[in-house]
Amino acid sequence: MSIGVKIEELQAKFNLELIGEGVSLERMIQTSDLYRPGLELAGFFTYYPVDRLQLLGKTELSFVESLSADVREERMRKICHPEVPAICITRNLNTPADLLKAANEIGVPVLRTTLPTTKFAGKVTDYLENRLAPVSTLHGVLVDVYGIGVLITGESGIGKSEAALELIKRGHMLVADDAVEITQVTEGELSGTAPPIIKHLLEIRGLGIMDVMILFGAGAVRNKKNISIVVRLETWRENYPYDRLGLSEETIRIMDTELPKLTIPVRPGRNVAVLIEVAAMNYRSKILGYHAAEQFVTRLENSLEEK
Structure with a gap:
């Protein structure tokens, strides 16, 4: 056809x-x-x-x-x-x-x-x-956090929807849960939306399906959002060398576009929603020209030179 x-x-x-x-x-x-x-x-x-x-x-x-x-x-x-x-x-x-x-x-x-x-x-x-833009569907959750489109990915049951629910309670907006339809509008620009059948819906294990717009109001949802970063949730692995400075920047390719990717290990006691919120703010600060990890390394090098 x-x-x-x-x-x-x-x-x-x-x-x-x-x-x-x-x-x-x-x-x-x-x-x-x-x-x-x-x-x-x-x-x-x-x-x-x-x-x-x-x-x-x-x-x-x-x-x-x-x-x-x-x-x-x-x-x-x-x-x-x-x-x-x-x-x-x-x-x-x-x-x-x-x-x-x-x-x-x-x-x-x-x-x-x-x-x-x-x-x-x-x-x-x-x-x-x-x-006529190319369209692809990915498993994940898309949220608008401080104006930054964050695509949350990870294996089933890792807590993506729960993190989205906490972000919604903190004043951010849901775009799509479980399935995200991604459109490459122009080169280097991806837009995400929810399939019509699950629009504004969020599934939480143990609670079932809920309508976010009915529960939290129209300000808790939006129909479409450009994707800026990808946050992957994974189960915490002991003794794994996770990045602690933030100097190495990982990327993921979706269709024909490279996006920055962050991996957040999940374990009891970690507030994943807050971490995603801070990741969005940190990404925004990098866009504005401030890179905290690079500033720290510069200070450290200057301190060593003085000594």
Whole structure:
């Protein structure tokens, strides 16, 4: 099955006018790139990207009017390639009769918008990038802690949901529990959300499933959050050389993005929620340019040099 955005969905989203008849709106857009066929209107079709939504604005249509009748008809037929998902006229401009005739014969939808070409292209590109972005589902809990998206991972039963519950009680927000749908919106940027069926729900062993928004209010949940760091919970291992300074920075690759990763060993007496909270604050301080571990090493080296 093809993955993409149907033309009818794009039409409904941007309130586009359908010009012509006998065309299918089931055609799929499978790339977020748009195209303004200036070179093609001039006769150069060698690299014509037929898989993109084609935009015709004031510049293109003014050039079309300057062509002779025979040349105009020939160019319009080539513009309406069978693989073109749709052609969109901007600024509510009049549609050339030759274009409409060729599009109807081949079955390419011709749409029209009142928006200027640049503004319309920006809106459609943003929409298509979000709709066509790669999506992956990971087992974990996503919370918003002080504005930092923290993805909590670890083996089943380690206490991820319990840590999230404590964070919610401390004023932070739940995004997703158990399953996190991750979308790579742009390069280096991951956005997480909950599948609709478990939205706002939290499962605690011994208590069952609870609705966080009902129990704690709308301020305790959010629908989407960019992921900044990954915190992995694991069972405490005796004599394991855990990082005690914070100089070594581990990363994890999710889809095409590298994210900083922290490993927190869990054992009785450790308040995991507080540790995650501090990890988020420490990450934020690093973004602002302050690295506590590096400052400590610098002070230590200076002290040794003085002695």
